[in-house]
Amino acid sequence: MKGDDIVYLSLLAASIGFGQVFRRIEDIETKKWIGTLVGIIVTVVVSGWHTLHPLLLTAANILILIYVSKSLCHIVSFWFSFGYLLFFRLSHYVGLDMVPSHTNAVQMMITLKLIGICFEVHDTWRKQGELKKEDDKDKKAQLQLELQHEEVHPSSIDIFHYAFCYIGVLTGPYYKYRVYNDMLRGTPEKNGLDCLHAMLNRIWVVPLYAVAFLVSDYYFPLSFAESEEIFRDYGFFYRIWYMTPVFFNFRMRIYAGFVLSECVCIMAGLGAYPCVCEPKPGRGPTKYQPLDSLSEDSKVEYSFETIHNIDEYGADFTPTVRAGMRCWNMTVQYWLANNVYKRLKLIKPVREALTMLASAYWHGVYSGYYLSMLTVPFILAVEDYYDRLLRRKLGDTGKHLYDWFSWFVKMQNFAYMGMAFLLLRVDTTLHYWHSIGYLYHGLIIVMHCIAQYINLILGKAEDKLKKSRATAMIDDYTKMRFIKTKDPVADGGVRSAKLPGDGKVAEARKESQD
Numbered sequence: 001m002k003g004d005d006i007v008y009l010s011l012l013a014a015s016i017g018f019g020q021v022f023r024r025i026e027d028i029e030t031k032k033w034i035g036t037l038v039g040i041i042v043t044v045v046v047s048g049w050h051t052l053h054p055l056l057l058t059a060a061n062i063l064i065l066i067y068v069s070k071s072l073c074h075i076v077s078f079w080f081s082f083g084y085l086l087f088f089r090l091s092h093y094v095g096l097d098m099v100p101s102h103t104n105a106v107q108m109m110i111t112l113k114l115i116g117i118c119f120e121v122h123d124t125w126r127k128q129g130e131l132k133k134e135d136d137k138d139k140k141a142q143l144q145l146e147l148q149h150e151e152v153h154p155s156s157i158d159i160f161h162y163a164f165c166y167i168g169v170l171t172g173p174y175y176k177y178r179v180y181n182d183m184l185r186g187t188p189e190k191n192g193l194d195c196l197h198a199m200l201n202r203i204w205v206v207p208l209y210a211v212a213f214l215v216s217d218y219y220f221p222l223s224f225a226e227s228e229e230i231f232r233d234y235g236f237f238y239r240i241w242y243m244t245p246v247f248f249n250f251r252m253r254i255y256a257g258f259v260l261s262e263c264v265c266i267m268a269g270l271g272a273y274p275c276v277c278e279p280k281p282g283r284g285p286t287k288y289q290p291l292d293s294l295s296e297d298s299k300v301e302y303s304f305e306t307i308h309n310i311d312e313y314g315a316d317f318t319p320t321v322r323a324g325m326r327c328w329n330m331t332v333q334y335w336l337a338n339n340v341y342k343r344l345k346l347i348k349p350v351r352e353a354l355t356m357l358a359s360a361y362w363h364g365v366y367s368g369y370y371l372s373m374l375t376v377p378f379i380l381a382v383e384d385y386y387d388r389l390l391r392r393k394l395g396d397t398g399k400h401l402y403d404w405f406s407w408f409v410k411m412q413n414f415a416y417m418g419m420a421f422l423l424l425r426v427d428t429t430l431h432y433w434h435s436i437g438y439l440y441h442g443l444i445i446v447m448h449c450i451a452q453y454i455n456l457i458l459g460k461a462e463d464k465l466k467k468s469r470a471t472a473m474i475d476d477y478t479k480m481r482f483i484k485t486k487d488p489v490a491d492g493g494v495r496s497a498k499l500p501g502d503g504k505v506a507e508a509r510k511e512s513q514d
Contacts (some may be wrong), residue, residue: 019267
């Protein structure tokens with residue numbers, strides 16, 4: 001284990017323990033300053049003088065919220081903050097020291113929080129404007145309810161406290177300013193919330209992930225995938241297989257880190273909402289009416305779903321790439337969905353591609369992030385195509401078999417993309433992918449071609465069916481379907497066929513003769 005990892009784990013463990021003290025601070029202003037002071041100490045420990053970068057970004061966003069119109073502040077913040085992220089990562093090219101990896105993590109999270117708070121301020125302004133113009137009573141009541149639980153009016157010092165609060169300052173999870181503000185008002189422990197019990201229920205899996213990572217990484221290190229030995233002494237199929245344990249190592253490491261980050265939030269009481277309001281990762285409550293009906297003295301079942309960042313079982317065992325991605329880094333997925341995907345007025349495939357581009361850019365400047373994440377939209381397109389073309393038409397047994405096959409392909413796709421995400425550099429990534437013949441890129445193309453061919457065949461068959469139905473459509477004068485009548489004919493008493501519209505035809509002929 002690297003020295004940086006030991007420092008990282010030590011800081012997370014200390015933050016979890018400190019939450020027991022922080023949660024019991026009742027004065028809001030004291031709670032703000034202590035949380036911020038601890039956050040700055042953590043940042044300085046991992047960053048040194050590089051702490052100036054998040055400080056400068058925070059100051060710039062405070063100025064944006066002060067001087068830029070609320071109708072545009074979110075757009076200005078988005079482009080400026082993402083632009084500064086590029087300068088931050090390339091600053092060593094202009095003579096500054098290389099930024100430490102953990103400082104990069106701090107800058108990533110503060111970037112999301114500062115852009116996010118500008119979006120929250122903009123949405124508050126927008127809904128207040130809609131409320132003034134709305135005449136419909138039901139819609140007006142709904143807007144008032146949403147504003148009651150979503151509106152934010154942060155001061156400059158509030159933005160500073162939110163950005164540098166120790167909760168999530170290292171690796172997240174992302175949480176909205178409104179969620180942070182709700183935490184400051186107090187943790188409802190008197191109403192039945194047990195943060196320690198909730199933390200223990202979440203943290204017990206971390207030792208399992210840690211042991212699995214240490215053992216698997218010892219036997220299947222990533223460095224071997226970059227060595228000449230694997231290309232010289234091992235075959236094509238071994239290199240395909242080796243991606244699986246490497247991706248397993250990555251998952252175990254990330255799972256342990258994400259779960260520990262969640263535990264920091266749980267012990268601080270951040271993101272605790274009643275289950276009845278159905279909180280979602282990153283967002284918080286989704287149903288506001290039940291919150292208004294709760295009394296202060298009633299016992300309530302609470303959920304920390306708001307800061308739930310990784311669904312390990314879902315990430316590993318859902319059958320599709322789309323479903324698996326939704327279980328991974330879920331609070332950041334919410335940020336991307338709410339602040340990028342839903343704001344774009346474009347067709348779905350383009351929105352997906354641009355959202356994945358934003359995600360890759362946020363992760364870093366290494367080409368491996370782009371090679372990995374920009375492969376995802378093509379996989380999603382193929383998955384959706386086969387779901388419409390094949391899966392929906394299968395029975396229960398067929399769907400079960402289809403899902404197992406789809407799961408296997410999903411995990412191989414994840415492992416394949418994971419190599420780019422881990423190897424980072426374009427030369428090492430393409431060298432490895434080339435050694436296995438760009439197998440899964442080829443699979444995407446083949447499966448897409450097969451789907452197009454099947455769709456073409458089915459399309460032609462459907463066109464023929466439509467044409468046959470069109471030619472079979474007849475009116476009362478030209479009925480083509482015969483029915484048996486009860487009137488016998490002269491030759492042997494065989495019943496003749498009679499057109500259902502013969503009576504009307506006869507009447508029409510009689511009228512024409514008259």
